[in-house]
Amino acid sequence: LLDRIENREPADILVSANMEHPQKLADDGFATQPVVLVRNRLCATALPNSNLTTENLLDRLMDPRVRLGTSTPKADPGGDYVWMMFA
Structure with missing residues (x-):
């Protein structure tokens, strides 16, 4: 997704499991500064x-x-x- 946004594919909101990609987009002028919305945990799901x-x-x-x-x-x-x- 990072590559697609950097190649000018439209995106209104990016929600990411890490801060590295959103921060790179902000540093490169493709997005505003990222904001932490939630913290994540590893979870398991099953049938x-x-x-x-x-x-x-x-x-x-x-x-x-x-x-x-x-x-x-x-x-x-x-x-x-x-x-x-x-x-």
Whole structure:
């Protein structure tokens, strides 16, 4: 998205999981100074029939039968956070 905005694709509002990209857009004259709206946490979601709970989350993550999906590391901060959790 950063590249698209820098290449003049119209955008009214950018909401980002990090401050680096919005700050770069502001520094380069593409946007106003970023403002923190919320703080984020890593969260897990699952299909309703997965029976995922706070208590069994770690066990479910470690279960080889469970298929995990995550945002793309280095392309999305959410993916970076998940890889830090894996580490």
